[in-house]
Structure formats: structure tokens, C-alpha cells
Amino acid sequence: MEKIIAYTGYKKKDFSACLGCKICASVCTLNDFSMHANPQGLLLKILLGDNTITDDPLIKNCVSCYRCTDACPWQIRVPEVVRAIRETLELSSPFEKAFKGSISIWGRVYEPYIFMNAIGFLIKNGYLKHLMKWTEYISFHLPHKIKRI
Amino acid sequence: MEYSYYPGCSLTGSAKRLDMATRKILLTLGYTIKEIPEWNCCGAVEYGNKEELIRLSRENLKKAEAVSKTIIAPCPACYRNLKESNRDGDFNIYNPLDMFNVADINKLEIKKDLKKMVFTPYYGCVLLRPKETAIKNRNIIEEIITNFGGEIDGEKIRDRCCGGNLFFSNKEMTEKCVNLIASRSKGIFVVYCPLCHMALNTFSNRKVVYITNIILYMLGERKNI
Incomplete structure (x- = not known):
């Protein structure tokens, strides 16, 4: 839990600032699809050190839209909290791992590398059926390795 | 400068x-x-x-x-x-x-207008939220389109999320978000985000363009939008 809090960029006491008004839940994109998301509950669980956060629908589905932040009286950045939890629990998809892999090799994202590295994941999860719609994104270029990060 | x-x-x-x-x-x-x-x-x-x-x-x-x-x-x-x-x-x-602003674009030689065309300006999340990092003019896409005769639709979904962040980890979520946006708007989607472009283009059957396409079209640099 300490690691999660450190990753968010907040301090533990910052989580106690939440007023419990749940305006975040009222604007949450997930609730447009009846997914029972409650960002306020997630913040409270972190403050209390409750390990059931892994089951929260936000962990799998938060789209990082910042609607909650926009509505929050304290502008609490729930999406960044969710990302910290995902990183701590090592929930990255193979695509996201390849993304970071590309950055560590070249310092930049080289899309063909990510595509090839995550090809198994993309096939298994039915991404290739979209290929026809992606032709306009294809442009040939070689990777550029930057001198330093 | x-x-x-x-x-x-x-x-x-x-x-x-x-x-x-x-x-x-x-x-x-x-x-x-x-x-x-x-x-x-x-x-x-x-x-x-x-x-x-x-x-x-x-x-x-x-x-x-x-x-x-x-x-x-x-x-x-x-x-x-x-x-x-x-x-x-x-x-x-x-x-x-x-x-980009209407006054500066007006000073250029405009060769085509946008009359009889319907657009859905779509900003998505990051350009408008959080407030402290948002762009200055939150209506810039609408202003450009309406000033040159285009029609606007889908005002209520302009800042809804396309779910693009989860495109490559949980694409069912992206599909749901795009379906919601597409069902509440009509016309050509106008975006300025590569990820919104990809999400909307993949999961909706509508045309998706960057606002830059529209400006270049008006300047006569593009045949079509």
C-alpha cells in the first residue's frame, strides 16, 4: 500500500481530504455502463489500507477520463491513483509492456516493434479484425535511437 | 520568435x-x-x-x-x-x-467553405481535463467550423471519453465508450488526438478527421475533408 501511495505522487494524509461527497461516482464514465464504480470508495480503501482494492471495477475499467477530477472539490486525480495500483499489481497488458520496452531500447515508441512484440496478444484478443481500418495509420520509417533519456 | x-x-x-x-x-x-x-x-x-x-x-x-x-x-x-x-x-x-483561431484563419485566403456539412467536434479527455492543463479556448473546433458555414452536432458528447486509453488492454470498454458517443451525435467526427482518431475510427462507421484536415481543405490544400 505504501508503494501505491508513493506512486500516486500523493501522501497518505492527502487521501483523508476526500469529503465523501461521491460526485466522482456521479460523473464516472464507467457508470454510464452501470459498472458500479465509486472512486470515493477506492480512495477510502487506500486510506484504510484495505487490500480488497484489487476487486474494484475501476482497476480493470478506469478509462482515465478525469471527469471525476474535474468534478471533485479538491481535484483529486483518481486516474493516477488507479494507474499506481495497476503498476504496483503488475497488471500491464503485453501491449503496454512492449510500449515500455520500446522506450527503454530507443527512448521513443516505435510502433512496428510494439505491434510485433504484442502480436500474440493482439491475435488472441481479436484485434486483427480491425486491421482494414488501420491501413491509414501505416507509414514506413526506421526507429530513431536517441542519445540519452 | x-x-x-x-x-x-x-x-x-x-x-x-x-x-x-x-x-x-x-x-x-x-x-x-x-x-x-x-x-x-x-x-x-x-x-x-x-x-x-x-x-x-x-x-x-x-x-x-x-x-x-x-x-x-x-x-x-x-x-x-x-x-x-x-x-x-x-x-x-x-x-x-x-x-489556431478564427481571426487568424480569416486573414488567409479561404478557397472553400463548409456549407451543408455536419460535424461532431470531439475533444475527448486530455485537451479539456484536468483544468490546470486544459487548452485555452475550449470551443475552438466549433468556432472554426461554424465560422466557415459548417453545422455542429453532438455538443453533449464532445468531452466524453473515447476509452482510447484502454484500447490495447481492455478494448470492450473502448467499444462501449465509442458506441455511446456515436449514438448521440451525427456527421463527421472532428478530433485533434491520435488516440481518439483511432478509437472512433475503429469502432464507429463514421468518418473521423483531424481539424487540420478541415483547415487545409478550406485553404485548398486538400481536395476532400
């Missing part, structure tokens, strides 16, 4: 056309831009450790000093990350949408 230009990774690959169009329009509007030498990836939204994410963009700010402390960053994710890392406020960071 010379501006630092930070294209970002997408604009060197899948959104190359957005890069070329943005450079062209900025040049036409009289901005002199120079790419930041040896810029690195901003990390987009892939880093759960905020300090690590901020560090990447701080490196870019250091590299930008060689050109100018006023930076133009087209990709919304890069733009946001650069702004976040500018904690001391030493740099001025803009999205090209901050540079």
Missing part, C-alpha cells in the same frame, strides 16, 4: 499526417517552429509511477532549452505531460489548438 516543437512518438508514425498538417498550418499562420533535438517519449499514460512519468517530460524540457522555452506539442498526451512536468513554470507549453 522561434518555437520548440515536440511532435511525440505517434506523430512520427501512425499520426504522421497530423504532424505534416500541423507543421504546414503553423507555418502558414506565421509561426517558426524547430523540432526539439533528440526528444524522448513522454510516457503517455503507461507509467503508474508519477515521478517516473514526470521525469521523462522534464528531460524533454531540458532539451527544449536549446531551441526555445516556448513549446508547441500537438499530441494531447505529450502536451499534458509536458505541462505537468513544468512545475516551476519556466516554460510556456501550448497545443496547436491554442495557436
Whole structure:
């Protein structure tokens, strides 16, 4: 839990600032699809050190839209909290791992590398059926390795 | 005055056309831009450790000093990350949408208008939220379109999420978000984000264009929108 809090960029006491008004839940994109998301509950669980956060629908589905932040009286950045939890629990998809892999090799994202590295994941999860719609994104270029990060 | 230009990774690959169009329009509007030498990836939204994410963009700010402390960053994710890392406020960071305005475009030679065309301006998340990193004029796309005779639809979904962040981890969520947006709007989607472009294009059957396409069309640089 300490690691999660450190990753968010907040301090533990910052989580106690939440007023419990749940305006975040009222604007949450997930609730447009009846997914029972409650960002306020997630913040409270972190403050209390409750390990059931892994089951929260936000962990799998938060789209990082910042609607909650926009509505929050304290502008609490729930999406960044969710990302910290995902990183701590090592929930990255193979695509996201390849993304970071590309950055560590070249310092930049080289899309063909990510595509090839995550090809198994993309096939298994039915991404290739979209290929026809992606032709306009294809442009040939070689990777550029930057001198330093 | 010379501006630092930070294209970002997408604009060197899948959104190359957005890069070329943005450079062209900025040049036409009289901005002199120079790419930041040896810029690195901003990390987009892939880093759960905020300090690590901020560090990447701080490196870019250091590299930008060689050109100018006023930076133009087209990709919304890069733009946001650069702004976040500018904690001391030493740099001025803009999205090209901050540079586009109706008065300046009006001064150019407009060859075609947008009459009888219907558009859904779609900003998505990052350009408008959080407030402290949002673009200056939150209606810029609408202003450009209506000023040149185009019609607007889908005002209520302009800042809904396309779910693009989860495109490559949980695409069912992206599909749901796009279906919601598409069902509450009509016409051509007008975006300025490579990820919104990809999400809307993949899961809706509507045409999706960058606002730069529209400007270049009006200037006679493109045959079609």
C-alpha cells in the first residue's frame, strides 16, 4: 500500500481530504455502463489500507477520463491513483509492456516493434479484425535511437 | 520568435499526417517552429509511477532549452505531460489548438467553405481535463467550423471519453465508450488526438478527421475533408 501511495505522487494524509461527497461516482464514465464504480470508495480503501482494492471495477475499467477530477472539490486525480495500483499489481497488458520496452531500447515508441512484440496478444484478443481500418495509420520509417533519456 | 516543437512518438508514425498538417498550418499562420533535438517519449499514460512519468517530460524540457522555452506539442498526451512536468513554470507549453483561431484563419485566403456539412467536434479527455492543463479556448473546433458555414452536432458528447486509453488492454470498454458517443451525435467526427482518431475510427462507421484536415481543405490544400 505504501508503494501505491508513493506512486500516486500523493501522501497518505492527502487521501483523508476526500469529503465523501461521491460526485466522482456521479460523473464516472464507467457508470454510464452501470459498472458500479465509486472512486470515493477506492480512495477510502487506500486510506484504510484495505487490500480488497484489487476487486474494484475501476482497476480493470478506469478509462482515465478525469471527469471525476474535474468534478471533485479538491481535484483529486483518481486516474493516477488507479494507474499506481495497476503498476504496483503488475497488471500491464503485453501491449503496454512492449510500449515500455520500446522506450527503454530507443527512448521513443516505435510502433512496428510494439505491434510485433504484442502480436500474440493482439491475435488472441481479436484485434486483427480491425486491421482494414488501420491501413491509414501505416507509414514506413526506421526507429530513431536517441542519445540519452 | 522561434518555437520548440515536440511532435511525440505517434506523430512520427501512425499520426504522421497530423504532424505534416500541423507543421504546414503553423507555418502558414506565421509561426517558426524547430523540432526539439533528440526528444524522448513522454510516457503517455503507461507509467503508474508519477515521478517516473514526470521525469521523462522534464528531460524533454531540458532539451527544449536549446531551441526555445516556448513549446508547441500537438499530441494531447505529450502536451499534458509536458505541462505537468513544468512545475516551476519556466516554460510556456501550448497545443496547436491554442495557436489556431478564427481571426487568424480569416486573414488567409479561404478557397472553400463548409456549407451543408455536419460535424461532431470531439475533444475527448486530455485537451479539456484536468483544468490546470486544459487548452485555452475550449470551443475552438466549433468556432472554426461554424465560422466557415459548417453545422455542429453532438455538443453533449464532445468531452466524453473515447476509452482510447484502454484500447490495447481492455478494448470492450473502448467499444462501449465509442458506441455511446456515436449514438448521440451525427456527421463527421472532428478530433485533434491520435488516440481518439483511432478509437472512433475503429469502432464507429463514421468518418473521423483531424481539424487540420478541415483547415487545409478550406485553404485548398486538400481536395476532400
